[in-house]
Amino acid sequence: MSTAKKGMSIQRKSNLTGWLFVSLAVIMIVVFYFYPMLQALLLSFKSGTGMNLEFVGLDNYKRLFTDTTFRTALTNTFIYLIVQVPIMIILALFLSVLLNNSQLRFKGFFRTAIFLPAVTSLVAYSVIFKYLFATDGLVNKFLMNLHLIQTPIAWITDPFWAKITIIIAITWRWTGYNMIFYLSSLQNIDNSIYEAARIDGASATRQFFGITIPLLKPIILFTSITSTIGTLQLFDEVMNITKGGPGNATTSISQYIYNLSFKYSSDFGYAATVSYSIVVIIIILAFLQFKLAGDDK
Structure with missing residues (x-):
């Protein structure tokens, strides 16, 4: 056998081995991700109670434009998105720069303490927030003891303050x-860049906007997109803190999908339609974020 044929045989075996390793993962992804997505898309063209579904074409999608509850849930979700995501991104940037300071003591403790909320149980922390922000909760008592307010704030039962409570919780x-993403990226930036900037007389503020922000641009784009997706899928906090109330003042799109499926008369077809509206919104917003960030790749 020639050397070329042996090389091709070895290459073919290597490729086959590689496909064998990834085949199980590919099958699992197809079965548990793409197949349900396709079924949900087909389901969105059907309507009916429970499993008694019939094909209705685009009627469910037309219904979206006249559904006042959907518009309310969409408005609430965009309020969370527009207010909370920028606050969270800016705060995360500030904390990462602060905790990247080599002269700061107990950095490990502070990093762990700030990251710990991300690994706590969604239900557990939501219930704790519900009691903290209750009318007779610790937050109102603390504010009244500081004489910042005269009467308790209706954090859970007032439409405006209920939204603020949800925003505080997810932030x-x-x-x-x-x-953590920003901190890991900052630690990969060569310190000599900042030393050169200091020698040239650049202030800390100018270094932040002239060096840190441009170098963190890919990570800022990534966290902005993932935070946008997460906020559009917001469910646990709304469900456990306010249950969407008062009225529908805090209802998110994901909670509305849950209500359509399990709380109201089960209309799985229309619930699938609302679910795909989130997919479309995510695609549009991700595209706009890429364009605004100037990423042409």
Whole structure:
């Protein structure tokens, strides 16, 4: 056998071995990801109660434009997105720069403490927030003891303050998670760049906006997109803290999908339609974020 044929045989065996290693993962992804996605898409063209479904074409998608509850849930979700995500990204950036300071003592403790909320149980921390922000909860008592307020704030039962409570909760949980990405990236930036900037007389603020932000641009884009996706899928906090109330003042799109499937008369077809509306919104927002970031790749 010639050397070329032996090389091809070895290459073919290597490729076959590689495919054998990844085949199980590929099969699992197809079965548990792509097949359910396809079934959900087909389901979105059907309507009915429970499993008594019939094909209705685009009626479910037309219903979206006249569904006031969907518009309310969509508005609430975009309020969370527009207010909470920028606050969280800026706060995570600030904390990462602060904790990257080589002169700061107990850095390991502070990093762990800030990251810990990201690994706590969603249900457990949501219930704790519900009691903390209750009318007679610790937050109101603390504010009243400091004479910042005269009467307790209706954090859970007032439409405006209920949204603020949800925003505070998800910011508390996910800021540390995003901070870790920024911190790991900052530690990969050569310190000589900052030394050269200091020699040239650049202030700390100018270094931050002229060096840190540009070098962290890919990570900022990544965390912005993942945070956007996470906020559009917001469910646990709303479900466990306010249950979507008062009225539908805090209902998110994901909770509305849950209600359509299990709380109201089970309309799985329309629930699938609302689910795919999230997919479309995520694609549009991700595309816009790439364009605004100037990423042409």
